[in-house]
Structure formats: C-alpha cells, structure tokens
Amino acid sequence: MSIVIPQELIERLAAARRVAVLTGAGISAESGIPTFRDALTGLWANYDPQELATPEGFARNPKLVWEWYAERRARIAGVAPNPGHIALAALEKRFERFTLVTQNIDSLHQRAGSREVVELHGNIARVKCSVEQTVASPIPQDDSPPRCHCGAYLRPDVVWFGEMLPADALARAEEAAEHCEVFLSIGTSAQVYPAAELPLRALSAGATVVEINPERTALTRHTQFSLQGPAGAILPQLLARLEATCRTGP
Numbered sequence: 001m002s003i004v005i006p007q008e009l010i011e012r013l014a015a016a017r018r019v020a021v022l023t024g025a026g027i028s029a030e031s032g033i034p035t036f037r038d039a040l041t042g043l044w045a046n047y048d049p050q051e052l053a054t055p056e057g058f059a060r061n062p063k064l065v066w067e068w069y070a071e072r073r074a075r076i077a078g079v080a081p082n083p084g085h086i087a088l089a090a091l092e093k094r095f096e097r098f099t100l101v102t103q104n105i106d107s108l109h110q111r112a113g114s115r116e117v118v119e120l121h122g123n124i125a126r127v128k129c130s131v132e133q134t135v136a137s138p139i140p141q142d143d144s145p146p147r148c149h150c151g152a153y154l155r156p157d158v159v160w161f162g163e164m165l166p167a168d169a170l171a172r173a174e175e176a177a178e179h180c181e182v183f184l185s186i187g188t189s190a191q192v193y194p195a196a197e198l199p200l201r202a203l204s205a206g207a208t209v210v211e212i213n214p215e216r217t218a219l220t221r222h223t224q225f226s227l228q229g230p231a232g233a234i235l236p237q238l239l240a241r242l243e244a245t246c247r248t249g250p
C-alpha cells in the first residue's frame with residue numbers, strides 16, 4: 001500500500017533531535033492482536049470492560065478475569081512484531097532522544113528491538129499481588145487465579161479503569177511529550193486518559209503532531225499531519241523516506 005507522505009513532514013523529522021511516540025493497540029493489530037474499540041473486531045465488541053478491566057470486576061469474578069488474561073497472554077506469546085514495530089525500532093537509532101510511550105501490554109516493541117520503551121498500562125507478562133502490589137514472577141500456572149503468600153489473589157500487572165498509572169512511567173511520558181520537536185501518535189483511538197493528553201501536551205509545547213491511523217480519531221483535527229492507513233505499511237515508508245532524505249539532503 002502506498003500512502004502519500006508529505007516531504008514537509010520528512011524534513012521536519014530530518015531536522016528533529018527529540019522525537020516522542022505514543023502507540024496503542026492498532027500498532028499490534030497487524031501482528032494479530034485485536035484492538036479494543038474497532039467496531040467488529042475490537043475486544044470491547046465482545047467483552048464488557050467493566051467486568052474484565054476494572055478492580056471491581058476482578059473482585060466480583062477473579063476467575064473470569066484471570067482466565068481472560070491467560071488467553072490473551074497465550075495469544076500474545078504466539079505472535080511476532082510486525083513491520084510497524086520494526087520500523088519504530090530502527091527510527092529510534094536516528095535521533096538524539098527518542099521516547100516510545102506505549103499503552104500496549106504485549107512487549108512487541110521490546111521484541112522488535114526498541115530500547116527506550118515507557119509502558120503506561122503495565123505488562124501482561126507480569127503478575128502482582130492484588131493487595132500488596134508486589135510483583136510476582138514467574139507466573140504461577142497452578143491455580144485460577146493463584147494466591148500471593150499473603151493469601152490475596154494475584155492479578156495481571158496491568159492498569160485497569162479507575163486505577164492510577166505507574167507514576168514514573170507517566171512522568172517520563174509527559175516529559176518526553178513536552179520536550180519533543182515531533183510527536184507521533186500511532187494506532188490509538190485517543191479516548192483513554194491520561195495517555196490521550198500526551199499529544200495535546202506536545203502540541204501546546206510547540207511540537208509537530210503526526211497521527212498514523214486508518215481511521216479518524218478524537219486527535220485527528222488537532223494534528224498537523226494525518227497519515228490515514230495501517231502503521232505496518234506507513235512506518236517502513238516513513239523510515240525509508242527519512243533515510244533517503246538524510247543521505248541526499250532536502
């Protein structure tokens with residue numbers, strides 16, 4: 001798929017020293033991981049977020065929530081990073097500062113080779129005590145759900161609705177958004193806060209904000225560049241154009 005990427009955007013990237021990126025479920029869609037809010041294929045089309053992604057839902061039915069996450073963990077283990085993840089890992093090497101902030105819990109950025117990854121919503125590969133919050137590893141396989149030594153249930157180390165994001169991750173993300181020259185928002189519907197605020201913070205601080213998404217989102221009207229298409233096709237093209245421009249000059 002060929003998408004028109006404006007040369008003006010490539011030149012702003014070529015001149016940038018600090019780049020921040022926010023990714024969402026859409027970057028992993030082409031690896032075979034479902035998004036949340038896509039109308040037919042999104043997880044929330046078939047599952048109730050109040051029952052599966054809130055502390056109250058876990059308190060009501062810990063077995064249901066544990067098993068839902070165990071299924072998703074198994075699915076993630078069986079997929080690979082796609083050309084979008086791989087292009088982002090290559091882009092990281094081209095900038096003085098490149099901060100990749102992700103809402104995803106699937107480790108696909110790290111598996112693609114990205115180094116500076118800030119995880120806003122935790123990671124499905126870890127579990128923690130639902131009371132003490134201490135991280136337990138490896139994940140016990142024996143029970144559904146297993147218990148901590150204190151007797152409380154273990155739960156996935158992810159951020160559910162109504163829970164605070166990890167303070168250090170959020171602080172790093174906000175700092176990167178406020179000090180970048182170019183901000184890329186990729187594969188997120190920009191509906192979930194505080195992640196959705198990051199591109200707006202970047203915009204207020206004077207950055208060029210770019211969106212890569214096949215659909216329009218709540219963010220689109222605020223962006224200077226909206227590249228409408230799949231990240232797995234657009235990001236490799238963006239990388240190739242940037243490499244060509246840096247080789248030959250604008």
Ligand code: BJW
Nearest residue numbers: 024025026035036037103161162187188189192193230231
């Ligand atoms: C492609 C593509 C391709 C497809 N290429 N693109 C301010 C206002 C209103 C509400 C709030 C507010 N501040 C806080 C809240 C409450 C709440 C919130 O935001 N609610 C809104 C939904 C209204 N936020 C919270 O509760 C957060 N905590 C918090 O703020 O604490 C303090 C506080 C609490 C309470 C009140 C006030 C303050 C925590 C949010 C935790 C979110 N957790 C989840 C689950 C994580 C674990 C798990 O995976 O199970 O995180 S929910 C889910 O949504 C998941 C995602 O990370 C997150 C974002 O979704 P994302 O990534 O954007 O996915 P989609 O599906 O929405 O979009 C995919 C996009 O990809 C689409 O646009 C497609 O078009 C696109 N796409 N294919 C590129 N090939």
